[in-house]
Amino acid sequence: MATSPLDMLDVDDLLSDEERDVRSVTRRVVDDHVRPYVADWYERGAVPVRELALEFGKLGLLGMHLTGYGCAGASAVQYGLACMELEAADSGVRSLVSVQGSLAMYAIWKYGSEEQKQQWLPGMAAGELIGCFGLTESDHGSDPANMSTRARRDGDDWILTGGKMWITNAPVADVAVIWARADTGVLGFAVPTTTPGFSAREIANKLSLRASSTGEITLDEVRLPASAQLPAAQGLKxxxxxxxxxxxxxxxxxxxxxxxxxxxxxxxxxxxxxxxxxxxxxxxxxxxxxxxxxxxxxxxxxxxxxxxxxxxxxxxxxxxxxxxxxxxxxxxxxxxxxxxxxxxxxxxxxxxxxxxxxxxxxxxxxxxxxxxxxxxxxxxxxxxxx
Structure with missing residues (x-):
C-alpha cells in the first residue's frame, strides 16, 4: 500500500486541530485559485497579483502572524503550514504572501507610527493594498550595509535618491518600504508608489519565479514628508x-x-x-x-x-x-x-x-x-x- 511521503512518520500527530484546519483551508484556496492556472502564469511570465491578494486576504493569509489592524494573529506553525501549501503550488505565489506579510507589513507593524499602521495595514491585510520591500540593490545584494540609496533632509522633508533591484511585488505595489542611508545611519520609509520620482519597471526574461511580479525601483529625488519615515527603524538591524x-x-x-x-x-x-x-x-x-x-x-x-x-x-x-x-x-x-x-x-x-x-x-x-x-x-x- 502506497504511503504519502509526510505520512511515513505520522507527523500529523504533532499538529493541533487548529493547525490542520489552517493547512486544509489554505490547500483548498490554492487548489481553487492557483493550481489550475499557475503553469500558464509561469509560461506567460505574468500573475494576477491583485486578484490573488484579494482571495488570500479573505482567508486572513496576509500578515496572518501579526496582531491587530485586521491581521489574524496566527501562530508561527500555522503561518508555516500556510506557506508550505502555497509553495506546493508555486514559490512565486508564496513569495507574494511572504513579501506582503513578513516584509512590507511586518516592517510597518514593527517600526511604523500608529498613523502609518492605520493607513496601510488594514488594507494590506485585506489584499486591497499591495506592498513591497526595497532593500536589495543591483550592486549590493548580500552586503546591504553598503547600499547606495540615500536619504537627505530638506527642511522638514526627506529626499530619496537611488534604486532597488529584484523587488517582489514592486510593479503592482501601492506602498514600498524603502531602506536608505542617511547621515544618522540606515532609515526606513513607507513610500506611496504614486509619489513623484518613484517608478518601478517589471523585470523581464526571468527563467525562475516567472509566476511572480518582480521589479526594479528607481528613486529620482523622491520628496517625502517627515511622517513617511518609520520612526522606530534605526540602523541596519x-x-x-x-x-x-x-x-x-x-x-x-x-x-x-x-x-x-x-x-x-x-x-x-x-x-x-x-x-x-x-x-x-x-x-x-x-x-x-x-x-x-x-x-x-x-x-x-x-x-x-x-x-x-x-x-x-x-x-x-x-x-x-x-x-x-x-x-x-x-x-x-x-x-x-x-x-x-x-x-x-x-x-x-x-x-x-x-x-x-x-x-x-x-x-x-x-x-x-x-x-x-x-x-x-x-x-x-x-x-x-x-
Missing part, C-alpha cells in the same frame, strides 16, 4: 530583522515545493512502465524515493521545532533556511530524473519548482551567507568580507 521574519516562511515553503515534486514523482513512477514493469518497482527508483523522503521528513521536523520555539535567534533561522532550501532543490532535481524527458515538460510541476528554488536559494540570504551566520555563532569570529 531593522531591515535585517524583517528578513529574519520572512526567512521563517521560506523554511516551510520550500518543503511544499519539495513535497509536490516528490508526490508527483511517486505517482509517475507507479504508473509509468519501462521494461515491462512500473518504474517504482526498480530498486534504484525506490532508493531515490526513500532518500528524498528522509530529507523531506527531516526538514519538516526542523521547521516544526523552529516554529514551536518561543523565540528564534537569527542563526537558528539560518539553519532552517540553509538546510530546507538546499535539500528541497536537491529533491526537485532528483525527481526530474525519475520523470525522464517528461520532467522538463510544463505539464508536470517538477522543473518549474526546481527553477523557482534556484531563486529561493539566493534571495533573503544566499547559502553562503547563512553558512557564515552559522559559522560566526560556532566560532565567535566574523568571516564576512574575509
Amino acid at each position: 531593522a531591515p535585517l530583522s524583517c528578513l529574519t521574519e520572512a526567512r521563517f516562511g521560506i523554511i516551510w515553503g520550500s518543503l511544499g515545493a519539495a513535497r509536490d515534486c516528490l508526490e508527483t514523482a511517486i505517482s509517475y513512477a507507479v504508473s509509468r512502465e519501462q521494461f515491462g514493469r512500473p518504474l517504482a518497482g526498480f530498486q534504484l527508483t525506490q532508493a531515490k524515493l526513500a532518500d528524498m523522503t528522509l530529507e523531506l521528513q527531516k526538514g519538516y521536523l526542523l521547521a516544526l521545532h523552529l516554529g514551536r520555539r518561543p523565540t528564534l535567534r537569527p542563526e537558528q533561522v539560518s539553519v532552517g533556511k540553509l538546510n530546507n532550501v538546499r535539500e528541497a532543490l536537491k529533491i526537485a532535481r532528483q525527481c526530474r530524473t525519475i520523470l525522464g524527458a517528461n520532467g522538463i515538460s510544463g505539464e508536470y510541476p517538477v522543473l518549474r519548482h526546481a527553477n523557482n528554488l534556484e531563486s529561493v536559494l539566493t534571495y533573503e540570504g544566499t547559502s553562503e551567507v547563512h553558512q557564515l551566520v552559522i559559522g560566526q555563532r560556532l566560532t565567535g569570529l566574523n568571516a564576512f568580507g574575509g
Whole structure:
C-alpha cells in the first residue's frame, strides 16, 4: 500500500486541530485559485497579483502572524503550514504572501507610527493594498550595509535618491518600504508608489519565479514628508530583522515545493512502465524515493521545532533556511530524473519548482551567507568580507 511521503512518520500527530484546519483551508484556496492556472502564469511570465491578494486576504493569509489592524494573529506553525501549501503550488505565489506579510507589513507593524499602521495595514491585510520591500540593490545584494540609496533632509522633508533591484511585488505595489542611508545611519520609509520620482519597471526574461511580479525601483529625488519615515527603524538591524521574519516562511515553503515534486514523482513512477514493469518497482527508483523522503521528513521536523520555539535567534533561522532550501532543490532535481524527458515538460510541476528554488536559494540570504551566520555563532569570529 502506497504511503504519502509526510505520512511515513505520522507527523500529523504533532499538529493541533487548529493547525490542520489552517493547512486544509489554505490547500483548498490554492487548489481553487492557483493550481489550475499557475503553469500558464509561469509560461506567460505574468500573475494576477491583485486578484490573488484579494482571495488570500479573505482567508486572513496576509500578515496572518501579526496582531491587530485586521491581521489574524496566527501562530508561527500555522503561518508555516500556510506557506508550505502555497509553495506546493508555486514559490512565486508564496513569495507574494511572504513579501506582503513578513516584509512590507511586518516592517510597518514593527517600526511604523500608529498613523502609518492605520493607513496601510488594514488594507494590506485585506489584499486591497499591495506592498513591497526595497532593500536589495543591483550592486549590493548580500552586503546591504553598503547600499547606495540615500536619504537627505530638506527642511522638514526627506529626499530619496537611488534604486532597488529584484523587488517582489514592486510593479503592482501601492506602498514600498524603502531602506536608505542617511547621515544618522540606515532609515526606513513607507513610500506611496504614486509619489513623484518613484517608478518601478517589471523585470523581464526571468527563467525562475516567472509566476511572480518582480521589479526594479528607481528613486529620482523622491520628496517625502517627515511622517513617511518609520520612526522606530534605526540602523541596519531593522531591515535585517524583517528578513529574519520572512526567512521563517521560506523554511516551510520550500518543503511544499519539495513535497509536490516528490508526490508527483511517486505517482509517475507507479504508473509509468519501462521494461515491462512500473518504474517504482526498480530498486534504484525506490532508493531515490526513500532518500528524498528522509530529507523531506527531516526538514519538516526542523521547521516544526523552529516554529514551536518561543523565540528564534537569527542563526537558528539560518539553519532552517540553509538546510530546507538546499535539500528541497536537491529533491526537485532528483525527481526530474525519475520523470525522464517528461520532467522538463510544463505539464508536470517538477522543473518549474526546481527553477523557482534556484531563486529561493539566493534571495533573503544566499547559502553562503547563512553558512557564515552559522559559522560566526560556532566560532565567535566574523568571516564576512574575509
